[in-house]
Amino acid sequence: MEGKYSIELFRDGVEGAGIEKILVRHDSLTVARALYKVAALNCSERLIMLCDKARVLARSDRPETMPEIRLAQKGGRRDVRFARDE
Numbered sequence: 001m002e003g004k005y006s007i008e009l010f011r012d013g014v015e016g017a018g019i020e021k022i023l024v025r026h027d028s029l030t031v032a033r034a035l036y037k038v039a040a041l042n043c044s045e046r047l048i049m050l051c052d053k054a055r056v057l058a059r060s061d062r063p064e065t066m067p068e069i070r071l072a073q074k075g076g077r078r079d080v081r082f083a084r085d086e
Contacts, residue, residue: 002025003024003025003026003027003028003032004025004026004027004029004052004053005025005026005027005028005029005032005050005051005052005057006022006023006024006025006032006050006051007022007023007024007025007032007035007036007039007048007049007050007051008021008022008023008048008049008051009021009022009023009039009043009046009047009048010046010047010048010049012046023035023039023048024039029052032050033050033058036048036050036058037066040058040060040066043060044060046060047059047060047061048060
């Protein structure tokens with residue numbers, strides 16, 4: 001799947017060690033943010049980046065860049081909302 005946004009897993013060590021693999025790509029920023037959050041939580045000892053082509057949107061080693069996920073009740077169903085979207 002070729003998507004606009006990618007979640008990238010870096011090799012052990014520092015950022016300069018390079019990308020080990022691209023975990024997933026997606027065209028939806030909302031979905032990519034949710035997938036990034038899961039990857040960052042599951043691989044907390046590794047550097048994970050959420051990228052829009054060459055632009056870095058979030059880094060797991062910088063918690064202030066991690067999108068905050070909130071569940072919101074809307075019309076009888078639960079929606080995922082990101083704090084930056086509100």
